[in-house]
Amino acid sequence: MSKETKLDQPASAPILEVRGLQKSFGSIEVLKDISFSVTQGNVVTVIGPSGSGKSTLLRCASFLETANGGDILYDGEYALKDGVYAEKKDLNRFRTRFGMVFQNFNLFPHYSVMKNICEPPMLRGCGKEEARERAAQLLQKMGLEGKEDAYPCQLSGGQQQRVAIARALALEPEILYFDEPTSALDPELTGEVLKVIRQLAADRMTMVVVTHEMAFARAVSHRVVFMADGCIVEEGSPEQVFEDPRQDRTKQFLSNYTK
Amino acid sequence: MSLMTMIAKMSEGLEKTCAIFFLTLLFAIPLGMIVALLRMSKNKIISGIVRFFITVLRGTPLMLQLLAVTYGPHYLFGADISRNKLIPVVIAFSINYAAYFAEIYRGGIESIPKGQYEAAAVLGYSRLQTFMRIILPQVVKRILPSMTNEVITLVKDTSIAFAVSYEEIFTIGKQIANSQTSFMPFVVAGVFYYLFNFVVDRIMGLFEKRLNYYS
Amino acid sequence: MKKYLSLLMAAILLLALAACGSSSDDGSKFIMGIDPEYPPFSYLGDDGSYTGFDVEICQAVCDTLGWKLEIFGVNWDQKLIQLDAKECDCVWSGMTILDSMKEAGYVISKPYYFNTQVLVVKDDSAISSSADLAGKIVAVQLGTSGEALLNEDLSDLAATFKSVTTCDSFLKCFTELSGNAVDAVFVDLPVATNYVKEHAGFKILDEQLGAEEYGIAFRSGDKDLCAKVEDALATLVSNGKYAEIAAKYPDIVDNLIFLND
Numbered sequence: 001m002s003k004e005t006k007l008d009q010p011a012s013a014p015i016l017e018v019r020g021l022q023k024s025f026g027s028i029e030v031l032k033d034i035s036f037s038v039t040q041g042n043v044v045t046v047i048g049p050s051g052s053g054k055s056t057l058l059r060c061a062s063f064l065e066t067a068n069g070g071d072i073l074y075d076g077e078y079a080l081k082d083g084v085y086a087e088k089k090d091l092n093r094f095r096t097r098f099g100m101v102f103q104n105f106n107l108f109p110h111y112s113v114m115k116n117i118c119e120p121p122m123l124r125g126c127g128k129e130e131a132r133e134r135a136a137q138l139l140q141k142m143g144l145e146g147k148e149d150a151y152p153c154q155l156s157g158g159q160q161q162r163v164a165i166a167r168a169l170a171l172e173p174e175i176l177y178f179d180e181p182t183s184a185l186d187p188e189l190t191g192e193v194l195k196v197i198r199q200l201a202a203d204r205m206t207m208v209v210v211t212h213e214m215a216f217a218r219a220v221s222h223r224v225v226f227m228a229d230g231c232i233v234e235e236g237s238p239e240q241v242f243e244d245p246r247q248d249r250t251k252q253f254l255s256n257y258t259k
Numbered sequence: 260m261s262l263m264t265m266i267a268k269m270s271e272g273l274e275k276t277c278a279i280f281f282l283t284l285l286f287a288i289p290l291g292m293i294v295a296l297l298r299m300s301k302n303k304i305i306s307g308i309v310r311f312f313i314t315v316l317r318g319t320p321l322m323l324q325l326l327a328v329t330y331g332p333h334y335l336f337g338a339d340i341s342r343n344k345l346i347p348v349v350i351a352f353s354i355n356y357a358a359y360f361a362e363i364y365r366g367g368i369e370s371i372p373k374g375q376y377e378a379a380a381v382l383g384y385s386r387l388q389t390f391m392r393i394i395l396p397q398v399v400k401r402i403l404p405s406m407t408n409e410v411i412t413l414v415k416d417t418s419i420a421f422a423v424s425y426e427e428i429f430t431i432g433k434q435i436a437n438s439q440t441s442f443m444p445f446v447v448a449g450v451f452y453y454l455f456n457f458v459v460d461r462i463m464g465l466f467e468k469r470l471n472y473y474s
Numbered sequence: 475m476k477k478y479l480s481l482l483m484a485a486i487l488l489l490a491l492a493a494c495g496s497s498s499d500d501g502s503k504f505i506m507g508i509d510p511e512y513p514p515f516s517y518l519g520d521d522g523s524y525t526g527f528d529v530e531i532c533q534a535v536c537d538t539l540g541w542k543l544e545i546f547g548v549n550w551d552q553k554l555i556q557l558d559a560k561e562c563d564c565v566w567s568g569m570t571i572l573d574s575m576k577e578a579g580y581v582i583s584k585p586y587y588f589n590t591q592v593l594v595v596k597d598d599s600a601i602s603s604s605a606d607l608a609g610k611i612v613a614v615q616l617g618t619s620g621e622a623l624l625n626e627d628l629s630d631l632a633a634t635f636k637s638v639t640t641c642d643s644f645l646k647c648f649t650e651l652s653g654n655a656v657d658a659v660f661v662d663l664p665v666a667t668n669y670v671k672e673h674a675g676f677k678i679l680d681e682q683l684g685a686e687e688y689g690i691a692f693r694s695g696d697k698d699l700c701a702k703v704e705d706a707l708a709t710l711v712s713n714g715k716y717a718e719i720a721a722k723y724p725d726i727v728d729n730l731i732f733l734n735d
Contacts, residue, residue, distance in 0.1 A: 064377050095383055106378035109473050110396045119392070120382040151473040171382065333653035340653025342611065424613075424639045424646070434640055437551050437617045438625050439574070 013076030014039045015097070015175045015206055016061060021070035022083070023056055030056045032230040034070070038175060041204040045217035045238075048227035049253060054210040055103075057227070058177045061208070062100050063091060074098075075174075096124070099168030103180040105160045107152040107167070113139070114148040117167045124171070131170070138166040142196055158189035162196055169200075176200070178209040214257045218242050226250045260439055262447075268435060269447055272428035276455070279348055279417045279427060284410070286353035291360025298365055309361075316358035322422050325351040329423045344425035356413060363405045367398035400470040407463040414456050418448075428452075503542045506532045507562030510547035511643045513668045514723050515568035515688075527723045528566050534715055535706040551617030551642065554580065557693055564692050564703070568662065570619030571689040579694035583704055585687030588729045591620050593679040594659045594666050596651065601658055603681050608634040610657035613647035616640045620660045623684040631683075644669075651676070667725040687731070707732070 014037035023031040030053045038044050046054045059065040061072060069083035079086050079094045086094070107116050117135040122128060139145060142162040152160050161181055168176055178197065182190035194216050200207065201220045211217055217224055217238065224241040226234045226249075234247045245251045260268075297309045316324065329347040332338040341347050371394050379389040418429035428451050432444035508516035510524060519525035524545045536543040546562040553565045554575070570589065571582050593612075595601045601610065612635050614620045621640060624632040632638060639656050641647045647659045648669055659666075663682070670676045692700045710716040711732045720727045727733065 062381055064380065092383065095381065098381075100378075100381040102374055102378065104372075104374050106372075106374035108375065108378070108393055110400070120384070123388060124383055153474045167382070330649055330653070333649065338653070340650055340655035342655050344655075422642065424641045424650070426640070430640065433551055433616060434621070434625075438622055442555065 013073070015075060016208070017071075017073040017076075018057075018061065019071040019073075021057070021060060021072065021080075022068045023053075023060055023065060024068050030230050031060065031067070034227075034230075034232055036225060036232060036235065038206060038208055040174075041206055042222045043201045043205075043207045043209065043220055044223045044225060045221040046208065046210045046225045046227060047212070047214065047217055047253075048233075052227040053230040054227050055179050058100070058179050058208060058210055062098055062177055063095065064100075096171065097174045099171055099173035099176045101161070101164050101168055101176065101178045101181050103183050105152070105157070105164045105184070107160055107164055109152050112149050112151055113144070113155070113163050116152070116163060117170045120167065121170050134170055135166065138169055139163075141199075142166050143192070156189060157185045158192045161185065161193045165193075165196055165200075175206040175208065178207065178211070180210050180212065182211070182213060214242070214254070226253065228253065260435065262443070265435055265444060266447055269428050269431050269444065269451065272426055272431040273451065275345070275420075275425065276417045276427040276429075276451075278345055279352060279420055279425075280414060280455075282345075282349045283352040283356055283413060286349065287356035287360055290353060290357035292364055294357050294361035295364035295368065298361055299368065313358045313361060316355050317362070321351070321355050321416060322419050324355055325419060325422055327351075328354075344420070344423050347423060348420045348425050352413070352416070356409065359409055360406070363402050363409065364398065366405075367402040368394065370401055371397055403463065403467050403470065407460070407467075410459055410463065411456050414459060415452055418452075502540070503544055504532075504536050504539075504564075505544045505546050505562040507546050507548040507553060507557060507565040508567040509550045509553075511645055512550075512568050512665065514664060514726060516566075527719065527726060528568060530719045530722075531707070531710070531716065532566055534710050534719065535703055538706045538709055539702060550615070553617070554578070554691065557691060560693075563696070563699065564690050566690040568664065568688055569691060570622075570662075570686045572619070572622060575691060581692040581694060581696050581700045583690040583692070583700055585689045586707070586731050587688035587726070588731055588734075589619075589686050589688055590663050590682035591623060591660055591684045591686075592663050592666050592682060594648070594651065594661060594670065594676050595657065595679065596654075597675050597677050599657070599677075601679070603679060604631055604683065607631070607658060609636050611636050611639055611655070612658050612660050613639045613641055613650045613656040614660045615644045615647055616642050618644070618662065619684065619686050620662065624660065627684060648673070648676070664726045664729070671725070 017037040019035045021031050021034040022029070034053075034057060036044070046057065048054050056065060060067045063079075063085075066085075067080055067083065070080065071078060071082065072080040074094050074097050077094075079091060085091060111119065114132065114135055117138065118128070118131040121131045121134070136148070139147065142165060144159060144162055144166070147155065147159065147163070152163065155163065165181075181197070182193050185193065190213065194213060197207070197209065197216075198220055209217070209221075219238075221238050223235060224238050225232055226241060226245075226247075228249050234241060234245060234250045241250065242254065245254060294309060294313070298306055298313065300306045300309070325348065328351040329344070330340060333340050375393055375397070376389060379393045384393065417427055420427050421430040421433060424430065428448050432448040435444040436442065506529070508524065508526075508529065510516065510518055512526070514526055515528040516524060516526040524547075529545065533543050548556045548562060548565065548567075553569075556562060557565050557580075568587070571585060576582055593601070593604060593607075601607060612624075612632075614624060624638055639647075639650060641650065644659075644661055644665055647656070647661065650656045651659050652675070660683075663678075666678050670678055690700070690703065707716070717733055720730055720733060
């Protein structure tokens with residue numbers, strides 16, 4: 001990990017740190033001793049074959065799955081310590097630090113675009129006017145002006161995913177997780193979503209992106225993590241991982257993408 | 260007896276038919292939700308017991324349940340039988356319909372994609388907020404067609420109250436049919452039920468339309 | 475599995491067809507329509523088959539005429555509709571003769587029983603006559619002459635009640651009384667006598683209300699059938715068989731018209 005010091009990092013603790021994370025579904029071990037960390041302003045992409053545990057890693061970090069062992073720390077505070085979770089109220093506090101964008105968008109179909117974005121901050125005590133104002137700004141940033149009153153079913157997949165990103169950003173998270181954000185989209189719609197993520201990267205948003213879009217991963221990340229069979233096989237700068245992979249498993253995986 | 264007198268006399272029973280109908284809905288709709296949530300409980304014993312009761316309530320005739328609620332306590336414990344038959348009728352109907360509603364609710368709740376719960380969890384919705392704001396409104400839309408069917412059945416089932424001599428439309432119709440040796444009261448009753456259900460169907464249709472703003 | 479299911483369905487269908495066939499017009503078969511819950515005239519006996527005074531007499535009539543007796547339990551408040559639908563050939567079950575039946579064209583036999591209606595109350599009840607029923611709830615069986623009386627000849631009396639509870643069987647009337655849901659049951663004397671004899675805690679008030687007669691109802695056009703039955707009854711009376719059967723039912727024997735003329 002020390003090789004990453006060339007990137008400009010503040011001296012403070014990483015936003016997310018995972019140590020020795022373990023997760024099993026029944027007798028199947030999905031995550032075996034995973035350790036990695038994400039610092040302020042960094043974009044980490046996680047690549048690897050299906051079933052390698054990439055999504056499970058994000059779902060554990062966002063408490064959607066219960067890990068069986070290891071530590072999860074946000075800003076140096078333990079959310080999970082040795083496989084034991086913090087108190088419920090503390091977990092809720094940690095939840096305010098991250099946002100999540102799902103493969104299937106998971107917008108609330110009975111809410112308008114505006115309400116999808118505004119309700120979560122309002123439930124956390126944000127005033128209605130402020131929430132609406134912020135939502136309008138985010139929609140503009142996502143290129144969705146004029147869609148405030150539309151319902152998710154009236155939008156294309158790409159538009160829905162951009163609403164989902166705006167919804168996550170409305171809570172002003174310190175770190176944003178993307179779980180295969182373009183996998184459910186038609187190929188011609190992936191571009192608009194990736195463009196938005198690139199823009200966020202340019203704005204120094206801290207992000208972890210699980211993706212199969214290799215060109216995107218290479219272009220946008222500060223660091224690339226390659227996972228296979230529940231382990232981190234290799235991690236490094238995009239140039240190193242994509243141009244000079246050190247592990248055979250990585251080479252084998254990347255060979256499927258080089259055309 | 261003229262047709263008008265007959266209709267006037269039977270209209271007196273309409274009030275009681277409506278009482279059964281509305282009170283049953285009033286109690287069965289929320290009770291069904293409680294039953295559905297217990298049925299989906301992670302506690303195997305609770306869900307097992309609730310499941311058993313649901314099968315009993317759905318697997319035996321409503322009339323039998325009505326007789327059991329009305330006369331059971333008297334035969335078993337010598338308790339007094341209620342003078343106001345609306346009470347046992349509404350109890351029996353509410354319990355029976357709650358069982359049916361519970362299964363419809365359960366189907367509706369289970370049909371909501373897991374992603375909705377996950378999105379809500381990540382966005383900081385509490386369990387109660389998730390259920391009330393995200394899940395329930397979507398469930399309502401999904402189950403409305405099945406609920407319409409049940410509500411229409413309920414209108415017709417109110418006639419079963421005759422078994423405990425509660426004088427709703429059908430019971431009065433039978434009384435008139437007897438004294439007049441005429442089939443006409445049944446025709447009148449049939450028209451009453453049809454009109455009632457016509458209105459119910461329209462109202463449920465309006466609800467469905469109102470929820471049609473998304474798909 | 476599916477094969478067995480379809481076999482089962484076929485069997486059910488066959489049974490249903492057979493059941494339909496049995497109600498066809500067979501000259502040697504006589505279907506008696508009864509209220510299966512009307513002791514002592516007609517009821518389900520301890521051995522599980524129908525019995526009672528009317529049933530035994532009808533059996534004797536069929537024996538005399540060489541008919542095969544079949545018994546059909548009618549829904550009492552639908553009895554005439556069921557008779558019209560040929561589900562039975564007669565209604566013979568302590569049935570009160572009403573003018574409206576004759577007006578509707580049904581063939582009614584000569585009356586064979588003289589009946590009155592009585593009030594049954596609980597032993598400890600303060601009610602001692604119909605005058606005490608003001609503001610009380612009275613139960614009556616749907617489709618019985620008691621109900622008809624309260625609607626017509628005795629409607630002034632009925633108007634003083636708090637309400638009338640109309641039950642679909644007389645048993646329910648007594649259950650309601652036993653559970654204090656009603657204050658009195660208005661019912662045919664023989665039914666009352668029979669019930670009170672077998673169930674403790676009830677008493678019959680002395681007052682007799684509404685005189686009436688029992689007869690047998692046939693479809694309009696079945697005059698000949700009625701005449702055959704009446705002739706057979708006359709034969710049974712003259713050969714002593716009628717009295718022999720009646721002796722088994724001491725509660726009603728005093729009111730049998732053929733034996734008390």
